[in-house]
Amino acid sequence: MIRFESxxxxxxxxxxxLRDISFDLAQGSFHFLTGPSGAGKSSLLRLLYLAHRPSRGLIxxxxxxxxxxxxxxxxxxRQHIGVVFQDFRLLDHLSVLDNVALPLRAAGQPEAQAMGHVKELLKWIGLGDxxxxxxxxxxxxxxxxVAIARAVINRPRLLLADEPTGNVDNAIALRLLYLFEELHRLGTTIVVATHNEALIERFGFPRLHLSEGQLVQEARHAAV
Amino acid sequence: MPLFSRARPVIPLDRDASGRYLPFIIAGLTVLATLMLVLCLSLSHAVSGWQNELSGKVTVQILPLDKTAQPLPERVEAALALLRASPVVATAEPVGEAAMVQLLAPWFGQGSLPDELPVPALIDVELKPDVTDIHGLREALESVSGAQLDDHGSWMREVHRLAMLGLGVAAVLLLLIIGAAVLMLILLVQTAMEAHHEVIELLHLVGATDAFIARQLRRHMFWLSVQGTLLGGLVATGLLILLVRFATRAGLDVAVQWHLLPVMPTLLIALAVITAHHVAHRRLGELP
Known part of the structure; x- marks a missing residue:
């Protein structure tokens, strides 16, 4: 579903x-993106969520x-890609409802239909009040x-999360990963950038490991 | 795709300090531009009215000569006979003494003119429709001593030249005002996009099209310019009413073209929307 070539x-x-990055992500796969700070994880995610075009190679x-x-x-x-940013990037002037509805409005979904979906999802994740x-x-x-709800509201085919467990305690981090696993079971391709080795070990999904801008451990056709 | 979305603003443009002053700046520009346009086109309309009124009319003036010449009434009769026989003349009527007194009243006051005053006799001549060449008539009148034909051409040319000069100056000033408005709008949209680049980038990343984002800016600029032009339009209308009142009191007949009042506000609103649209699309084009 996603292919990076050189x-x-x-x-x-x-x-x-980033140098000579090559990998394939099959539809419905789950990958952890790992590597030390400055290795290029955020840059790779930016390429994945189309915030940049590469200087060379083929995507x-x-x-x-x-x-x-x-x-x-x-x-x-981009409407098929959901992103959970490390700093959430919620819009403070908008309500929770409007924040989550943003991708649906951007996609031109009818307002009444969008509101129905958003309320349902927020209720499901315990933010109905x-x-x-x-x-x-x-x-x-x-x-x-809220940031996760916004990322998944339009049922993306690819869900990217940048250090989603960085600012929360272990219990919440675990719940979060279970949520991602649930979405993965529903067919969503997921890439989670994280430093949390314990979680990576616990869930056991393949990892894309970056070091100094290069992929040193790739998972070719790692559909699970 | 609708020009203006009814959804609540995603980009908090209404919180921008720069936007708060825009209606007042647009109001000022609207006042200047509206006064300029309405007054100049009213002047132009008046000049063309005078031209229409005078076209097809000429005046024959019979000057008083020394006592050895043929008496004035006889020369007037000769001129009238010649004019009425001409194929290009529809009517020829001498200007009566009462009308002459009125004409000269600004210089000699009301009442009869002094007998010793050498006042010329005037004949109002109306030409037949579509007659433009009066060369033959002018030549024929040369046979009457002291007769001169005035087609008002030199006076009208002067007035026309003055009016054209005024219109030219007004057009340049209008262009400057419009140019200043466009530059200001460009700057404002760019500033707004710079101030909210994080929100705009987020919208871009969640899949919002350029058209969706540009619509937000367009709608914001539309409402700001509507506020500004409404205020400016009201002030301009008030000023014009005052101006007409003063002019009427001063004995001047000012025919203001009131129907031109909405022109500049409409133009400025359109400029605001078009500028916001183009600047937004150009800046958004810089995003990947």
């Missing part, structure tokens, strides 16, 4: 932060060549749940 990335005229997502695709065609592709609250009054754990 992909390199540099910011401006700086040195390459194919959902059967389409991202490198040669016209810019306008990328927006519909917080619909009209602003993210600033929520706890860190609640904010994270």
């Amino acid at each position: 992909v390199g990335l540099r910011y401006g005229t700086g040195p390459e932060v 194919t997502m959902f059967g389409q060549d991202v490198m040669t695709m016209p810019r306008d065609a990328l927006a519909p592709l 917080c619909l009209h609250l602003k993210p600033t009054v929520l706890s860190g754990g609640q904010q994270q749940r």
